[in-house]
Amino acid sequence: MxxxxxxxxxxxIEESIQRLKYERIKKGTVLDxxxxxxxxxxxxxxxxSESSLYDRQVASVAIKQAEGSIEEAVFxxxxxxxxxxxxxxxxxxxxxxMFVERRISASFKDIPGGQILGTTYDYTHRLIDFDLSKENxxxxxxxLDSYRKKREIEEPADVDLCNLxxxxxxxxxxxxxxQALEDNTPPIDVTKKNMEFPTKRSERLQVLTRGQTGAVxxxxxxxxxxxxxxxxxxxxxxxxYVDICIAxxxxxxxxxxxxxxxTEVESYISSPDKNNADGNKLNLTIGYGVCYGQxxxxxxxxxxxxxxxxxxxxxxxxxxxxxxxxxxxxxxATGFISHLKLPHYVTFKSKLDGIRRTREAREK
Amino acid sequence: xxxxxxxxxxxxxxxRIAEQLAAVIKSNYKINVLDVPNNGLVMxxxxxxxxxxxxxxxxxxxxxxxxxxQGSIGLGVVIGADSKLAYNxxxxxxxxxxxxxxxFSWREILLAEEGLIEKEIKSKSASILKxxxxxxxxxx
Numbered sequence: 203m204x205x206x207x208x209x210x211x212x213x214x215i216e217e218s219i220q221r222l223k224y225e226r227i228k229k230g231t232v233l234d235x236x237x238x239x240x241x242x243x244x245x246x247x248x249x250x251s252e253s254s255l256y257d258r259q260v261a262s263v264a265i266k267q268a269e270g271s272i273e274e275a276v277f278x279x280x281x282x283x284x285x286x287x288x289x290x291x292x293x294x295x296x297x298x299x300m301f302v303e304r305r306i307s308a309s310f311k312d313i314p315g316g317q318i319l320g321t322t323y324d325y326t327h328r329l330i331d332f333d334l335s336k337e338n339x340x341x342x343x344x345x346l347d348s349y350r351k352k353r354e355i356e357e358p359a360d361v362d363l364c365n366l367x368x369x370x371x372x373x374x375x376x377x378x379x380x381q382a383l384e385d386n387t388p389p390i391d392v393t394k395k396n397m398e399f400p401t402k403r404s405e406r407l408q409v410l411t412r413g414q415t416g417a418v419x420x421x422x423x424x425x426x427x428x429x430x431x432x433x434x435x436x437x438x439x440x441x442x443y444v445d446i447c448i449a450x451x452x453x454x455x456x457x458x459x460x461x462x463x464x465t466e467v468e469s470y471i472s473s474p475d476k477n478n479a480d481g482n483k484l485n486l487t488i489g490y491g492v493c494y495g496q497x498x499x500x501x502x503x504x505x506x507x508x509x510x511x512x513x514x515x516x517x518x519x520x521x522x523x524x525x526x527x528x529x530x531x532x533x534x535a536t537g538f539i540s541h542l543k544l545p546h547y548v549t550f551k552s553k554l555d556g557i558r559r560t561r562e563a564r565e566k
Numbered sequence: 567x568x569x570x571x572x573x574x575x576x577x578x579x580x581x582r583i584a585e586q587l588a589a590v591i592k593s594n595y596k597i598n599v600l601d602v603p604n605n606g607l608v609m610x611x612x613x614x615x616x617x618x619x620x621x622x623x624x625x626x627x628x629x630x631x632x633x634x635x636q637g638s639i640g641l642g643v644v645i646g647a648d649s650k651l652a653y654n655x656x657x658x659x660x661x662x663x664x665x666x667x668x669x670f671s672w673r674e675i676l677l678a679e680e681g682l683i684e685k686e687i688k689s690k691s692a693s694i695l696k697x698x699x700x701x702x703x704x705x706x
Contacts, residue, residue, distance in 0.1 A: 254624035255607075259647060289606035289630060290643070294613050294620060301687070303694055311701055319697040353693045361698075363691045370615055382618040389611065389620045404621035407614065411623055446626060447570060448608060452639060452663075458573040459608065460645030462626060468615060488616035492623060508616070 226269050238262040247495025248272060252532045253279030254393075254412035256462050256494055273536040280533050290448040293456055297444055297466050302363045304441040309470060313438075315366040320441060321496070369438040370468050370488060379486045401523055406511050410504045411493050413530035421530065422503025425520040430510050434469035434489055441465045441496045465498055467491040469505040567673060569659070576658065577644055579679040581651055587675070588654035590668050591635060591661050600639065601632035603649035631656040638664035
């Protein structure tokens with residue numbers, strides 16, 4: 203049996219694309235990009251994080267074009283990204299000086315600088331607010347005006363939110379967490395070089411941070427439920443803005459180019475001290491998670507998987523780096539799954555032939 | 567005032583400041599545009615606190631322009647797609663590199679804008695700090 207080349211369907215495809223546009227606008231309403239940018243913060247953050255491209259405006263357009271489908275919007279963003287030249291590499295971002303908008307610890311009640319709830323759904327009742335269906339611009343402006351006015355008369359802040367001490371530094375001073383010296387090994391970029399196992403830490407962190415939110419959370423959860431070996435405590439969770447600078451290509455000092463919002467998590471896990479011969483001394487190790495925007499579940503799950511993958515064992519699926527790192531990328535996973543929709547006429551015909559032959563042989 | 571601080575004021579402050587400063591140069595000198603504002607990416611390198619190692623968190627979209635004023639090249643790079651701002655930043659950068667006399671009067675303008683930015687940050691911080699938890703110990 204040989205392969206048969208076929209063609210056709212271009213008119214059907216064209217009409218199908220027209221239907222896609224029709225479905226998007228058939229109610230006669232036009233979704234304004236500013237509405238998406240203003241009101242779909244969580245969706246934009248997820249799309250930017252999974253596409254590994256920070257651009258709120260382009261993410262909003264992608265969401266509109268994809269009619270809110272995250273996997274489609276991420277695909278569009280990745281495709282757009284591939285058309286742009288990479289002009290610079292940033293100087294090293296140190297989150298020590300993050301402008302913190304939210305910061306909590308599940309490990310200590312009292313932390314230097316305090317627990318700052320910031321913006322969170324954590325304490326809402328999760329009851330649908332049906333009044334939102336009647337919300338109008340006048341009401342919103344009135345609320346905003348009153349919110350801002352109330353805060354104008356407040357005393358200036360006594361805490362510098364760009365300089366909050368880290369909980370981990372406190373434990374490092376006490377010797378409970380080992381000091382870590384700066385490791386300046388140049389990171390590997392997984393968008394430039396295919397992964398090879400065992401991977402380097404920089405590869406693992408890059409793949410985890412751009413992983414599909416649902417996949418990262420699912421595997422982190424699996425690890426907690428028993429398909430992993432640990433139950434961490436969130437030492438510190440921060441949401442805030444970090445400055446981005448690039449080196450001056452023409453010489454001396456650096457260029458500030460703006461800032462981005464990230465969520466960063468440091469989780470604590472107790473483990474045997476490797477430097478202690480009798481093995482009865484315990485240490486705290488840190489699991490690290492970070493992602494674009496405010497996406498706390500993803501960052502916490504990443505910190506769990508970071509710890510799992512650092513063990514370099516394969517006792518559990520979540521410790522198997524090939525299992526985790528090869529299956530959490532949105533474009534790779536959805537791309538491979540959706541290829542099953544493409545014509546498999548020849549391979550399927552071959553399967554059918556096989557089945558028919560076995561039946562004929564049995565009948566004879 | 568170093569370049570980083572200057573860029574931070576011009577990018578985070580009112581965009582009219584960059585427009586005003588660049589307008590002075592545009593009216594007094596010939597601007598030779600080397601690169602019109604064009605889109606690109608910056609790959610962001612980050613240090614994590616667990617093992618203090620480096621990794622790439624991902625890319626950010628930027629817009630970049632390059633101009634020449636009085637024989638000196640200036641660069642304007644900013645996150646996002648504001649082509650006017652990127653161009654104005656490049657003109658201002660070239661003016662500083664060329665040590666044009668106009669730039670000496672800009673320090674006060676930039677410091678005043680920096681003051682406004684700081685005031686805004688303090689006000690935002692005060693608002694955020696209203697969500698700081700005051701724990702009370704309960705008698706059980």
